Amino acid sequence: MSDIATALGGARYEGFALVEEAQAGGMIALRGDWADLGSALSAALPLEMPQTRHIVTDGERSLAWMSPDEALVFLPVDEVAETVRRITESAGDAFVTAIDVSDMRAVFRISGEGTGPREVLSKLCPVDMRSIQVGELRRTRLSQVPAAFWIGSDGTITVICFRSVAAYAFEVLTRAARAGTEVGHLAS
Template sequence: MRDLSAVRQGPYIAASPLVRPLPPATRLLLRGNSEVMASALGALGLEFVETACRAASASGRSALWLGPDERLLLAPQGQYSEVFELLCAALAGRAHSLVDVSHRQCALEVSGPQAGPLLNCGCPLDLDPAAFPVGMCTRTVLAKAEIVLWRTAERSFHLEVWRSFAPYVSKVLALAARELTP
């Protein structure tokens, strides 16, 4: 019997100039109180900040605040076991929930000087750097889909999209990009 664990197929992503699909990643959804979050982020080598809607990021690992008891932990695909074990060790004995959502969603990068206006074709948030600074992250909507939006640089956004919505989201962005990239 063949081992198929290396065979993966992600969702369809429509090509467009400002959007780049990001590779598969390790994604864990952690829920629990502040102490849980502090321990988990510490174990991953990330700075723990309690501020709402802010991401911590270092050495390819990130923790995105999604709610007062909820953080999305991101790491390179190959680090799943390592990260999972680090977290289990750090959180042992603490009430929490840790769930693998690596395949639930995929990531897109939207970048370029027109990244903000492009996202504003479907996202109702104020994406001015003063209102949505680098490091800010939140769940929001893009047209009729829910996304997680994270500003990783002045002109670059990281989007997390549930996999079945990824074709739709990428197509909306591709269509909207036509007015922004002559």
């Protein structure tokens, strides 16, 4: 069996912020009533259920709210199959769908000084980047493609989008991050 390739093979660009394609890792899409998801996950994953529009992280595992009846699990890729099995099993009769979507998305990390990482996204997303809190998950539009992002406690922003548009997303992110184009508006 071959390794799992990311869309861009770990592309990287350094402007006033650093934009890097990350290893996608494992992802599991979940659908079901929120309460059903909570009970199914409680036995399968050592994470609290996130609040609406939030993500909870513990080490290598995260659990993201995606919609009122949809969650996304991030975990090491070799845990995916077993976790899907455990979720399905613990769901029992509850109507819960769990499916491996590890290869469906591209993941980018944006890091840098001050408001730099937020500013990169403020050029591309119709979002008030000042108001985004650590742990908040925002699904939105990244220029012309759907994307979601959240800000970690170290200020690094993680952006996910669909795999097929990874090159497009990387291009607009790097254009927005070009050195010399800082605006500084988020500092006020």
